[in-house]
Amino acid sequence: xxxxxxxxxxxxxxxxxxxxxxxxxxxxxxxxxxxxxxxxxxxxxxxxxxxxxxxxxxxxxxxxxxxxxxxxxxxxxxxxxxxxxxxxxxxxxxxxxxxxxxxxxxxxxxxxxxxxxxxxxxxxxxxxxxxxxxxx
Amino acid sequence: xxxxxxxxxxxxxxxxxxxxxxxxxxxxxxxxxxxxxxxxxxxxxxxxxxxxxxxxxxxxxxxxxxxxxxxxxxxxxxxxxxxxxxxxxxxxxxxxxxxxxxxxxxxxxxxxxxxxxxx
Numbered sequence: 001x002x003x004x005x006x007x008x009x010x011x012x013x014x015x016x017x018x019x020x021x022x023x024x025x026x027x028x029x030x031x032x033x034x035x036x037x038x039x040x041x042x043x044x045x046x047x048x049x050x051x052x053x054x055x056x057x058x059x060x061x062x063x064x065x066x067x068x069x070x071x072x073x074x075x076x077x078x079x080x081x082x083x084x085x086x087x088x089x090x091x092x093x094x095x096x097x098x099x100x101x102x103x104x105x106x107x108x109x110x111x112x113x114x115x116x117x118x119x120x121x122x123x124x125x126x127x128x129x130x131x132x133x134x135x136x
Numbered sequence: 137x138x139x140x141x142x143x144x145x146x147x148x149x150x151x152x153x154x155x156x157x158x159x160x161x162x163x164x165x166x167x168x169x170x171x172x173x174x175x176x177x178x179x180x181x182x183x184x185x186x187x188x189x190x191x192x193x194x195x196x197x198x199x200x201x202x203x204x205x206x207x208x209x210x211x212x213x214x215x216x217x218x219x220x221x222x223x224x225x226x227x228x229x230x231x232x233x234x235x236x237x238x239x240x241x242x243x244x245x246x247x248x249x250x251x252x253x254x255x
Contacts (some may be wrong), residue, residue, distance in 0.1 A: 022176065046200045046201060046202075047157070047158065050158050050159055051158055056159070057157075057160075057200075057203075061196075061197060064196075064200070065196070075196040075199070077195040077196055077198065077199040078178045078199050080197075081200070081210055
């Protein structure tokens with residue numbers, strides 16, 4: 001039986017300076033936290049990722065291994081790599097889209113105010129910290 | 137039974153690829169294989185545990201990279217914490233070969249692919 005198509009497509013941004021394996025890890029973690037990936041979903045195979053983006057296959061393996069250590073995914077030899085973690089509060093795609101649209105408007109305003117991408121991210125992180133002051 | 141005691145272990149495993157893929161040697165001829173040696177690092181209570189964990193990882197690597205794990209796992213216990221200049225693997229082999237023929241036979245056959253090679 002053909003495996004179902006993976007639910008995530010990776011992209012690499014060389015401008016960020018973030019290591020490629022870390023970008024893959026972050027994209028999976030973000031997709032899980034947003035409920036776009038749920039427990040049981042299959043990540044793309046190394047072959048699928050390598051044919052989609054220019055990346056060393058060992059880098060994909062390393063990213064998946066890190067995600068395994070973090071308890072986000074589980075590798076099953078011969079079957080693939082599957083998500084085992086779930087978002088604590090998965091939202092619907094409609095709810096996610098509404099929030100995303102609001103956020104885009106906010107980002108546009110922030111950029112017009114002179115903030116660069118790093119500044120936008122810093123301000124967002126500060127807002128999250130203010131709203132969620134749980135000790136780390 | 138546990139051996140070696142708790143610490144850092146490197147484990148060398150060997151893999152074989154028999155078909156060309158979008159990665160690796162792109163020009164495997166019929167009947168030719170590509171062999172890869174990988175050394176992974178583990179903090180474990182014993183060599184046995186390190187090998188067990190390395191082989192679990194080897195089976196995932198085998199599956200993901202579409203290669204065959206050849207079932208050999210050789211461990212080495214590091215003397216210290218891994219760091220700059222640390223000896224991370226050592227293996228001694230007896231041979232009747234002189235230096236250059238030994239290198240040509242096992243390390244520099246002319247068919248090696250290293251990280252910086254185009255692949």
